[in-house]
Each structure stands twice: as C-alpha cells, then as structure tokens.
Amino acid sequence: MAKKPYYITTPIYYPSGNPHIGHCYTTVACDSIARYRRMQGYDVMFLTGTDEHGLKIEQKAAEKGVTPKQYVDEIVEIFKKLWSYMNVDFDRYIRTTDDYHVETVQKIFKALYDKGYIYKGEYSGKYCTPCESFWTDSQLDENGCCPECHREVVEAKEEAYFLKMSPFADRIEKLLTETDFLQPKTRAVELVNNFIKPGLEDLCVSRTTFKWGVPVTFDDKHVVYVWIDALSNYISALGFWNDAYNDYDKFWPADVHMVAKDIMRFHAIIWPAMLMALDLPLPKHLAVHGWITFNGQKMSKSLGNVVDPFVLGERYGADAIRYHILREMALGADSSFSNEIMINRINSDLANGLGNLVSRTVAMVEKYFGGTLPKEKAEGEFDSELIAEMTALRAKVDEFIDKTQINNALAEIFKVVSRANKYIDETAPWVLAKDEANKPRLAGVLYNLLEAIRVVSSLLCPFMPSTMPKIWEQIGAGEADVTYENAEKYGVLFAEVTVKRGDVLFPRIDVEKEIEELNSIIAKNAPKEEPEIEVEPVAPEIAFDDFMKVDLRVAKVTACEKVKKSKKLLCLQLDDGMGGRQVVSGIAQWYSPEDLIGKKVVIVANLKPVTLCGVESKGMIVAGDTADGDAKVIFPDQSLPCGSKIH
Numbered sequence: 001m002a003k004k005p006y007y008i009t010t011p012i013y014y015p016s017g018n019p020h021i022g023h024c025y026t027t028v029a030c031d032s033i034a035r036y037r038r039m040q041g042y043d044v045m046f047l048t049g050t051d052e053h054g055l056k057i058e059q060k061a062a063e064k065g066v067t068p069k070q071y072v073d074e075i076v077e078i079f080k081k082l083w084s085y086m087n088v089d090f091d092r093y094i095r096t097t098d099d100y101h102v103e104t105v106q107k108i109f110k111a112l113y114d115k116g117y118i119y120k121g122e123y124s125g126k127y128c129t130p131c132e133s134f135w136t137d138s139q140l141d142e143n144g145c146c147p148e149c150h151r152e153v154v155e156a157k158e159e160a161y162f163l164k165m166s167p168f169a170d171r172i173e174k175l176l177t178e179t180d181f182l183q184p185k186t187r188a189v190e191l192v193n194n195f196i197k198p199g200l201e202d203l204c205v206s207r208t209t210f211k212w213g214v215p216v217t218f219d220d221k222h223v224v225y226v227w228i229d230a231l232s233n234y235i236s237a238l239g240f241w242n243d244a245y246n247d248y249d250k251f252w253p254a255d256v257h258m259v260a261k262d263i264m265r266f267h268a269i270i271w272p273a274m275l276m277a278l279d280l281p282l283p284k285h286l287a288v289h290g291w292i293t294f295n296g297q298k299m300s301k302s303l304g305n306v307v308d309p310f311v312l313g314e315r316y317g318a319d320a321i322r323y324h325i326l327r328e329m330a331l332g333a334d335s336s337f338s339n340e341i342m343i344n345r346i347n348s349d350l351a352n353g354l355g356n357l358v359s360r361t362v363a364m365v366e367k368y369f370g371g372t373l374p375k376e377k378a379e380g381e382f383d384s385e386l387i388a389e390m391t392a393l394r395a396k397v398d399e400f401i402d403k404t405q406i407n408n409a410l411a412e413i414f415k416v417v418s419r420a421n422k423y424i425d426e427t428a429p430w431v432l433a434k435d436e437a438n439k440p441r442l443a444g445v446l447y448n449l450l451e452a453i454r455v456v457s458s459l460l461c462p463f464m465p466s467t468m469p470k471i472w473e474q475i476g477a478g479e480a481d482v483t484y485e486n487a488e489k490y491g492v493l494f495a496e497v498t499v500k501r502g503d504v505l506f507p508r509i510d511v512e513k514e515i516e517e518l519n520s521i522i523a524k525n526a527p528k529e530e531p532e533i534e535v536e537p538v539a540p541e542i543a544f545d546d547f548m549k550v551d552l553r554v555a556k557v558t559a560c561e562k563v564k565k566s567k568k569l570l571c572l573q574l575d576d577g578m579g580g581r582q583v584v585s586g587i588a589q590w591y592s593p594e595d596l597i598g599k600k601v602v603i604v605a606n607l608k609p610v611t612l613c614g615v616e617s618k619g620m621i622v623a624g625d626t627a628d629g630d631a632k633v634i635f636p637d638q639s640l641p642c643g644s645k646i647h
C-alpha cells in the first residue's frame, strides 16, 4: 500500500545573523514530528530554509563590503551546520535566492495581477532620503525623525502595487473562528479582533526603494514584498509553477506549518489570502508557539546568557538540548530560558531518570545473570501495572503529537520512565537476588524493565535521535524490536536477551560548577561597552515620604489591543490584584499585544486617571529609554503576585 504523504514546514529564517537557541525550537520541533511521522509509516516531506531577500540583508552586506548573495551564502552555511549538529533531518532546504523559487514568485505575482487582486496604487508616508526608506508614523523616532539615521523625513508618495485583502476577510474570519486551522485557538480571537474586525487593509506588496528582491516581471522598478516572496516558499519548494520539483500534487496542502507568534499574522491572514486568490487549497494546520524568552524578552544572541547552541551542545550533547527546549515549551505560551533550569532538567529527567534506569537495569542483568537473562516471565504484583502503562503509552503520545503538543508527549513518556524506576524500588531486585529460589522472579522483573526501556526508547527516538540507538545496544534490542508497531506490545525482546553495558548516557552535571563556568563564558562574550546615552541629570532630592506617595504595583496583562485612532497607544487590561483596571500606554511602536499578554509589568497605581484618544487610562506602565530612543517595558520578577507593592 502506498504510504500516506505528510508535509511539515518551519518558517524560513532570515540569515541576517548567526542562529541561536530561539531559532532551534521550531526546527527541532518540526524535525521531531517529521521523525515521528516517518516512524508511523508516513511518506514525509519536511521543509526548512532561508529567507534571503530584503532591505536589511542588502544593508548588512553593504556594511561588510560584500554582495548580498555573498553575505547570505556565508550565514546559510552556519544554519546548515547547526541543523546537522542538532540532528535535524530535513528532506528539502529552500533558499529564496534559488532560481526556481524566484520563477514561482514572479508567476504568482503576475497571476494575482492578471486576476485583478494586485493593482497599482500609491504608497504615501514619511520618506527618509539618505536611507531611501519609507516609514509609517508609528515607526518614526520620538522626534518624528527616521528611526534608522534620526534625520528629518519628508512627506512623500511612491507608486506601489497592492494586494486586495477585503474579498477574503469573511472567509479568513471563518477559517480562524470556525475551524481548527489555528492551534491554539485562543490566538485566533486576538487576530480577528486586532486585524479583521477593524477592517482588513490592502497590503502593499512591492517596493522600489531597494533592489535586493525578486523583480516584478512586468514592471522591473519594483521588487516583490519580502513576505509575498517568503510565504510562496511553501509551494515553490514542491515545484509549484517551476520545474525543479514535482511534488506539489502529492504534498499540498501542508499538514502543518509551525511558526512562532510574531509571524502568526502573516501565516494566518496574508498566506490564506494569497492562496484564496490563487484558488489553491489552504494548509490544514498552523501551529503557533511562543518565544523562548530570557528575562521576559524574546531571546537573541545579545542578551548575555549562553544561548549559542554550538556551545551548549558541546557541553551537554545535542539530544539533551533538544529534549530541554521541547519539554519546556507549551504550545502557545512563552518559555523562559535559563541555563540553570536546563541543567537541572538534564540532571533530573535524563541523568537520574532515563540514564539511571538504563544503567541500573543493565548492571543488574550483568551482576545477577552474567549479562544474559534466563527465559522467565514475571506476572506477579506490580508487574501488570508496569506492563499496562508501557503498552498504553504509544496511544497517548500519538494523541499529543496529533495536537503538536510535544511537551505533553514527552511528559507522558517520562511518566513511564519514573514508573519503571519506582518498579525497581517496589520489586527490590537486590533482595530477590539473595535467595536462589527467587531467581526466576528476578529474571522476570529484569525482563520487564528491559521491555519498559525498549518501549520508552522507541517512542523517544524522534526527539532524541542520537541517544536511543546507544540504549538499544545496551539492552540488546535489534532494529526490528524498536519499531512503531512494537511500541504498543509487551514481550517483544527475545526472552534470553543479552545486554551490554555502555558509556554513561547523560553524565550528571555539577550545577554550581557548571553555572560558574557558564558565567565566565557570559562575561567573556558580554558586549564590551554599554551603548552611550546622554544621561539625564538626577531630579531634585525628595524625602522618603515623598517617594512613598508614588504607589508602584505589580500587575498582569490579561488583555491588550491597539487603540483604534492611534498608532502609538495600546490599551491594556490588567489584573492588579484589586479587581482589575485599564491602562493606556504609548508603547505600540515597540510592542504588539501578543508580546505583553500574560506578562507581569510594573504600574504607577495612584496616578490620576486621564482619557487618551477617547480611552480612559487608570495608571501608567513603567518603562525605560534605550540608547536608540525606544521604550522598553520593565518586566519585574514574574513570580511577584499581582498587586504586590514595589518599594
């Protein structure tokens, strides 16, 4: 029987800097799902790649004095090296600079134009002549100047192509609210309220201010907007409207596009609109995860902790890193990264949990039976419970993988690891070993443990692909024993199985020593100089009592949306521990609602209420200024309860 096709994609990454742990999450998650599906017998297409056009790349290349293509070529190599290092086994890698992709993008643009969905119009906004860039009002700096070079901007108009969005608004709203296209569903409401309900604006889909993009075939002053270019990758990589590949009919529509929340809007609104306009089927699912954060902010290399996946992999092994990021991130929520949490998890789950289970079991088979078990079955107390749990595991993992909830799938697997470790304590093999008459029971107990390890390691293989074969060697399991089919069966290993002790799978890490070493790496890599700012003079001295008049409190953002008539204001609903309140804050240029929802912030709680753009604000969010004049919200320790006073 022909295998069922399964198509999964990551976003294509901007090669504008080296990859970090944040980039690894989606790729490792998709790789794990792809491997799981292959194990289940699907014919899998797992696509990843790089998004190589745009002004930013053009500028970075110019800074380095190389061509944009030379610039991206170098970084793409680092991405590819990282994926191979992290055991990411993709089926296809797309680069948007590949000729076949460019051909597809040009044909898509032309088709949308011919169908009347793309039209020529005028883009008006603020223009910075030295930077040759258009900016919207909300992007300008605090003085109304160019956010890049801080020089004056002028009102300017430019011809541009636009994609009509309104013909698709109703269908997209239904897609988001009435189907399970978007996972988790809660995010759909946010999108509908923020973008569709206020009226979907037509999208500007061409640029004339830079050259590094896909030229519009019928008007070569213009290059195609980078998102139209990038989103098309999901079908160009299958050979849609090009001759490089021939899998479109087989794999489209995609089973899952996995993305992080910051690019959800493009995938949930613009991409469906493009496909609807082209009369093509829509992808089946869009799985949206949060960010790996550090101190409440989206992680990036500059944040000062050790996030270089090569450095971390060198210290703990790629599988341990894979396990940690997959186990920590719940679909839809952010996951905060800390080296200490990672080390503790490696110690508890991998060294003490799985590693210990394998080494204890193998050591006992060697010690009590010289490495080969006699043919015995144990079907007494505790045995049936362990057997029932191991044989029920596959169905539970399947269900979570279907819902792209990898963290829950791993949690289920590790429940069986704990159960098996507990079984060792319950059955006390070292006591059984004291009496020759108990030897048959002892052999049966050890067989059950080997079986539990077989089941667990078979199901873990997609997530930790390089460690599991080492376990199979130790427990004497052959390739045919560790299949998906056998993962729900008991009694698969040969009764007279021979084990073979191997290296420690996950060496225990000395937390204190390790943190000390990591801290010295962080210190070495820290940016040498703080960005210079003009430090404002300290305000006149005040008495302590005066300070106490300002009532600062911790509050959690429960909802947030843009204020309709303003480009600068966000309206936040806060749980302040006192029944809740609404605050309006001028931070819309730097934060979108999804960056803030669920986070705790500091507010001035006793500020006199004001009305901003017709919306009442009771208090103020505390933020600081960066060297570039951006505002950064102060995120307090997230364990502080709502309403707690800051002094």
Ligand code: MSP
Binding pocket: 010, 011, 012, 013, 014, 015, 021, 022, 023, 025, 026, 051, 230, 231, 233, 259, 260, 261, 262, 263, 290, 291, 292, 293, 298, 299, 300
């Ligand atoms: N090029 C676009 C995607 C086009 S897809 C048609 C892009 N590239 S990106 O390199 O900036 O980001 C790619 C993905 O990595 C995004 O989903 C982004 O959110 C994700 N991540 C970047 N930093 C991250 C974290 N710290 N945590 C989790 N994901 C992170 O956007």
